[in-house]
Structures are given as structure tokens and as C-alpha cells.
Amino acid sequence: MTNATPYVIIGASLAGAKAAEALRDTGFDGPVVLIGAETELPYERPPLSKAYLQGKAERDVIYVHPRQWYQEAGVDLRLGATVTAIDRAEHQVVLGDGSRLGYGKLLLTTGSSPRRLPVPGADLDGVLYLRSVGDSDRIKAVLGSAASIVVIGAGWIGLEVTAAAREAGVAVTLLEAAELPLLRVLGPEVAQVFAALHRDHGVDLRCGVQVGEITGKDGHVAGVRLADGSVVAADAVIVGVGIAPNTELAAAAGLEIDNGVTVDAALRSSDPDIYAAGDVASAFHPGIGKHIRVEHWANALNQPQAAAKAMAGQQVSYDRVPYFFSDQYDLGMEYSGYVEPGGYDEVVFRGNVPGREFVAFWLGEGGRVLAGMNVNVWDVTDAIQALVRSGRPVDKAALSDPGMPLDAVRHE
Ligand SMILES: Cc1cc2nc3c(=O)[nH]c(=O)nc-3n(C[C@H](O)[C@H](O)[C@H](O)COP(=O)(O)OP(=O)(O)OC[C@H]3O[C@@H](n4cnc5c(N)ncnc54)[C@H](O)[C@@H]3O)c2cc1C
Ligand SMILES: NC(=O)c1ccc[n+]([C@@H]2O[C@H](COP(=O)([O-])OP(=O)(O)OC[C@H]3O[C@@H](n4cnc5c(N)ncnc54)[C@H](O)[C@@H]3O)[C@@H](O)[C@H]2O)c1
Numbered sequence: 001m002t003n004a005t006p007y008v009i010i011g012a013s014l015a016g017a018k019a020a021e022a023l024r025d026t027g028f029d030g031p032v033v034l035i036g037a038e039t040e041l042p043y044e045r046p047p048l049s050k051a052y053l054q055g056k057a058e059r060d061v062i063y064v065h066p067r068q069w070y071q072e073a074g075v076d077l078r079l080g081a082t083v084t085a086i087d088r089a090e091h092q093v094v095l096g097d098g099s100r101l102g103y104g105k106l107l108l109t110t111g112s113s114p115r116r117l118p119v120p121g122a123d124l125d126g127v128l129y130l131r132s133v134g135d136s137d138r139i140k141a142v143l144g145s146a147a148s149i150v151v152i153g154a155g156w157i158g159l160e161v162t163a164a165a166r167e168a169g170v171a172v173t174l175l176e177a178a179e180l181p182l183l184r185v186l187g188p189e190v191a192q193v194f195a196a197l198h199r200d201h202g203v204d205l206r207c208g209v210q211v212g213e214i215t216g217k218d219g220h221v222a223g224v225r226l227a228d229g230s231v232v233a234a235d236a237v238i239v240g241v242g243i244a245p246n247t248e249l250a251a252a253a254g255l256e257i258d259n260g261v262t263v264d265a266a267l268r269s270s271d272p273d274i275y276a277a278g279d280v281a282s283a284f285h286p287g288i289g290k291h292i293r294v295e296h297w298a299n300a301l302n303q304p305q306a307a308a309k310a311m312a313g314q315q316v317s318y319d320r321v322p323y324f325f326s327d328q329y330d331l332g333m334e335y336s337g338y339v340e341p342g343g344y345d346e347v348v349f350r351g352n353v354p355g356r357e358f359v360a361f362w363l364g365e366g367g368r369v370l371a372g373m374n375v376n377v378w379d380v381t382d383a384i385q386a387l388v389r390s391g392r393p394v395d396k397a398a399l400s401d402p403g404m405p406l407d408a409v410r411h412e
Contacts, residue, residue, distance in 0.1 A: 004030040005102045006076070007311060008093055010083045010249065011109035012036025014044050015278030015300040017064035019107050020075045022308030032075045033101065035093070039080040040133055041067055046297050048136035049160035050327050054167060055140065062133060086253040088271055105311045108261055108269075108276040109304070110246035112295065117152060117239050121214030126221035126236045130157050131243075139238060143168040146235035150174075150224045152211055154181030156326060157240025159194060163328040166201045173204040173232045175224065180207055187339075189347040190360050190373065194328075197356065201329055243295060245280045258282055260293040265317040267307040275311055277303035286319045287389065288338055296324035321385040331356055334381055337371025337388045344370055350400045351377060359384070359406075367393035383407045 007023060009016045012034050020034045036042065043062040051057035070077040085094040092100045114129040116122065128139055142149065143165050151158045151165070154176035162172045178184065180191035181198070198205050210227035214237055223233040245260045256262040256270035260282030267275045267283060276283075278300035282293040299322065306318035325334045344362040351358030357376040361384075364370045368391055372384035383406035387394060392411040398404045 005091070005104040006031035006033045007105050007107070008032075008101060008103040009034045009107045009109060010093065011111055011246075011278070011280070012038065012042045012077065012079060013109065013111055013278075013300070014042065014064055014297065015109035015111070015304050016107075017042035018301055019109060019277060019304035019308055020070070020073065020077075021065070022305040023311065024073050024075075025305075026308050026312040026314065028308070028312045030104070032073075033078065033103075034070070034075055035078045035081050035083055035095070037080070037082040038132065041065075041079070042077075043133060044297065045131070046325075048133060049130060049157060049164065052133075053136050053140055053143070053161070053164045059133070083249060086249055086274070088253055088274070091273070104273070106274045107304075107307055107311065108250055108274065108280055109278045109300075110249060110280045111300075112243040112245045112279040114239070115242045115244055117211065117214075117241055119211055119213055121216055121221070122239075124214055124216040124221045125219050127214055128236060128238050130161060130238065130240060142236045142238075143170055146170050148173070148234055150232050150234040150237045152224070152237060152239045153177075153241040154194075154198075154205065154207070155185075155240055155242060156182075158238070159198065159328055160326060161238050161240065162198060162203055163201070166198075166203060167329070171202075171204075173206065173224075173234070174198060175209050175211060175226070175232075176205070176207045177210065178207065181205070184341040185339075186373075187342065187344065187347065187362070189349075193353065193356065193375070197328060197331055243279070245282075245293065247280060250274075250276070250280075258291065262291060265319065266310040266315075267303060267318060268310055275307045277307040283318060285322075285338075286317055287321070287391075292322070292338060294322050294338075296322065298323040321388050323381070323385075331376060333373055333375045335371060335373040336381055336384045337362065337369070339364075339370045348396055348400050350402050361387075361399055363394075363396070367396060369394055369399075380406055 042064045082096040083093045148171035151174045165172045181194045183191045212227045213225040215223045225231045250261045251257050261276035263283045265284045282291045306316045309316040322338045323336045339362045348361045359374045362371045369387040395410045398409045
């Protein structure tokens with residue numbers, strides 16, 4: 001190893017740990033410092049609302065690398081350490097204890113934080129959010145003791161926690177401001193599949209509602225009062241109303257911010273020595289032709305490889321098709337592609353929608369495939385992504401015909 005100024009990564013979760021690995025894979029042999037505010041080894045979050053929350057997986061499943069990996073790879077992992085400022089002029093980061101550390105190049109993988117619910121009573125004991133493994137442990141304890149809970153927000157967190165709660169035998173009232181769960185991301189045609197799924201599992205799903213207040217007794221949550229005056233009693237309230245990217249450091253350092261840290265297709269920010277990847281990055285996507293910020297696991301897994309190559313001086317353009325997955329009860333799904341809210345012309349289904357075994361395609365102008373989602377149908381992701389990548393109109397009759405292999409669907 002050289003004595004060069006280190007490459008510093010701020011944020012030691014999935015994107016940060018993968019970036020450290022990718023820097024070594026590219027052959028970078030200078031010092032790498034990975035700084036994380038959490039005290040836990042870098043970990044992945046998907047199990048926190050699924051198998052780990054349900055007690056079906058041990059804690060070990062969450063870690064990106066075992067502890068000795070960092071030592072063996074020569075990665076200086078500093079946990080429980082928060083970066084409070086970036087001094088771009090001096091090429092230094094400032095840590096919470098006031099110390100300074102020089103950087104040759106800097107990568108921001110600071111991720112995102114849950115939005116807080118701005119209503120009276122939101123700070124009562126028993127009002128819980130889910131982002132960290134500690135949050136998951138607290139919710140797991142609640143699911144082991146509560147008779148009934150209220151979940152606020154029927155997005156990915158709300159739906160997955162609701163499924164875990166129902167499987168634990170807990171009664172759930174699920175409150176969503178929009179007219180359907182996941183409406184912005186899926187649109188009404190597919191969002192109603194998720195509404196039906198949860199109602200079929202005994203969830204009291206109430207859409208188009210406004211939370212007015214969280215009520216309490218002796219400092220602990222007692223229920224939720226809706227804007228229409230109705231009250232739902234609850235032993236605990238779990239809130240999943242979205243996240244905000246952790247851009248404060250980058251903004252204070254004067255980097256360009258627009259719904260995340262603005263980066264080009266090589267993940268480089270408005271400062272050529274500073275990069276960003278994962279939930280915090282709003283990256284130019286060459287296939288989509290605009291900047292997008294993706295709040296999903298696969299993006300935090302794969303973007304760091306591109307960022308590391310760019311940091312090591314290689315030409316790179318991150319153009320993977322966005323991808324995510326979810327598991328709720330006996331429904332497993334994968335989604336590939338990118339659609340702005342309402343930004344499609346029609347949805348074409350193939351397979352059995354009421355039986356929840358189907359593929360849905362969101363089509364844009366001229367009938368080109370913008371995104372596809374397979375529900376309880378497997379091994380079709382590559383074919384769906386090929387259709388998305390082609391950017392060409394497809395034969396809709398073939399697309400909806402389950403007898404026609406997806407990779408044989410004709411482009412028009
Ligand atoms: C419960 C849960 C379940 C999920 N399930 C799925 C799923 O099934 N499928 C899917 O595709 N996606 C899922 N996601 C989303 C996925 O986990 C995120 O997209 C991913 O965690 C983003 O990784 P990241 O490394 O970019 O950011 P984060 O995971 O947010 O990590 C950022 C890290 O940076 C640290 N940090 C921030 N600021 C500083 C600072 N100034 N100094 C030091 N450290 C700092 C934070 O403490 C944190 O550890 C889930 C998310 C959650 C919370
Ligand atoms: N399977 C997955 O991919 C997965 C699983 C869990 C979490 N995540 C990620 O974690 C992050 C957080 O998830 P999330 O579910 O909190 O966010 P989200 O953006 O997916 O959903 C938030 C939901 O809350 C609703 N909402 C907002 N304000 C409300 C209010 N005051 N009252 C009632 N409803 C309200 C919104 O309409 C939306 O349906 C996201 O980035 C998500 O992608 C992903």
C-alpha cells in the first residue's frame with residue numbers, strides 16, 4: 001500500500017461497504033477509510049422488514065461482510081463516527097470529535113432517513129419507525145406482545161411490516177393518505193392487487209384518510225385520531241411515510257443538490273473529487289435520459305462498483321435497469337424499470353391477476369415497455385429488462401400471452 005491521501009467513504013451501510021470492496025476490486029491499493037455513524041457493522045436493510053423481523057433469520061444474515069473482511073482488505077472501518085462537515089478547499093472531512101481527515105477522493109453513501117409524521121402525539125412512547133436494525137428489534141418485540149397496531153403509510157415499509165404483523169397474529173389497521181397502497185409507484189391497476197392482498201389477510205386497510213393526532217395515555221400511545229374525528233385504538237403505531245435523502249453534508253459543502261446529490265452517469269458530483277452512490281445519489285441515467293434517485297437495495301449494491309471505477313480513473317457509465325423486490329405473505333415480486341407517477345399509457349397483464357401469479361407491463365408512448373413486474377412468476381427478470389432496455393414498441397398480444405416466451409416477444 002502507498003502512503004497516499006486516503007479515499008474516504010462517508011456512510012457505512014450497503015453502498016459504503018460495497019464501494020470499499022469495489023475499490024479493492026478495481027486494483028486501488030491506497031488507503032481506504034469507511035466512516036459510519038451507526039455502531040453496527042455495515043448491513044443490508046431488506047431483512048429488517050421481512051425474515052429478520054419475523055424471527056425467521058438470524059442477525060448474521062444482514063451483514064455485508066464479516067468483521068475480518070475489512071481488516072483483510074485493508075479498509076479502515078470507523079464505526080460510531082459521524083462526519084459533520086466537508087472542507088472542500090482543504091480536501092478534508094471533519095468528524096464529530098473535531099478531528100480532520102484528508103481525502104484524495106470522497107464518496108458519499110449517506111443514504112436516507114425516515115420522514116417524521118408532523119402530528120401531535122408523534123413523540124409518544126410506542127410510535128416507531130423502521131430504518132435500522134435496532135428499530136427492527138423494537139418492532140419485533142411489539143409484534144410479540146401487541147394485540148393490535150396501527151400502521152401509518154401503505155408504502156413498502158407499511159405493507160411489509162403489516163404482513164409480518166398479521167403473520168404474528170396481530171390485528172392491523174393500515175392508514176394510507178392516497179386512494180390505494182403504492183399508488184404513486186404502481187398506478188391504480190396494480191396497486192389494487194396489493195389492497196386486495198392485505199384485505200384478504202384480514203387487514204383493516206383505510207385509504208384516502210388523514211391522521212390528525214396520535215393519542216396517548218400516561219405517555220404511551222393509545223390510538224390514532226383521524227381528521228374525520230374517528231379514533232382507532234392501538235398498542236403501538238408504526239410509521240412508514242417515506243424517506244428523505246441525507247444531503248445535509250453535501251449541501252453545506254456547496255455541492256449541487258436536487259432531490260439528492262446530483263451526480264453524472266459516472267456518479268461524479270459537481271466537485272470532480274466527490275462522488276455519491278446509493279439512496280442519496282440523484283444520478284443521470286443514460287437509458288432513461290434524466291437524473292433519477294433510486295431508493296432500493298439493488299441500486300445501493302451496484303452503483304458503488306461504477307463509482308469506484310470512476311474514482312480509480314476508469315471511464316464508466318451506470319446504466320443498469322432499476323430493480324427491486326418485495327415479499328408479503330405468500331406474494332413475492334420483482335420490478336424492473338422506471339416509471340414516473342402516472343407516466344405511462346397503459347398496463348398489460350399476462351397470467352392470473354386474481355390468483356396473484358402474473359407479470360404486469362407498464363407501456364409508454366408507441367407501446368414501448370417502461371417497466372415490468374413479475375408476481376409469483378420467476379426467472380423472467382432478464383427478459384423483462386431486455387424489453388425495457390430495447391426502448392422499442394412491442395407486440396401487445398404477444399406480451400399478454402403466457403404461452404409466448406417473453407424473450408420471443410416481437411419488437412414492432
Ligand atoms: C426496513 C427496510 C427494508 C427494505 N427492503 C427493501 C427491499 O426488500 N428491496 C429493496 O430493493 N430495497 C429495500 N429497502 C431499501 C434499501 O435498504 C435501501 O435502498 C438501502 O439501504 C440504501 O443503502 P445506502 O447504503 O445507500 O443507504 P443507507 O442504508 O441509508 O445507509 C447510509 C448510512 O450512512 C450513515 N451516515 C449518514 N450520514 C452520515 C454521516 N454524516 N457520517 C457518518 N455516517 C453517516 C447512516 O448512519 C447509514 O448507516 C429497504 C429499506 C428498509 C429500511
Ligand atoms: N421492498 C422494497 O423495495 C422496500 C421495502 C421496504 C422499504 N423500502 C424503501 O424504504 C423507504 C421507505 O419506505 P416507505 O414505505 O416509508 O416509503 P414509501 O415512499 O414507499 O411509502 C410511503 C407511503 O406513505 C404514504 N403517506 C405519506 N404521508 C402519509 C400520511 N401522513 N398518512 C398516511 N400515509 C402517508 C404515501 O402515500 C406512501 O404510500 C423507501 O425508499 C422504500 O423504497 C423498500
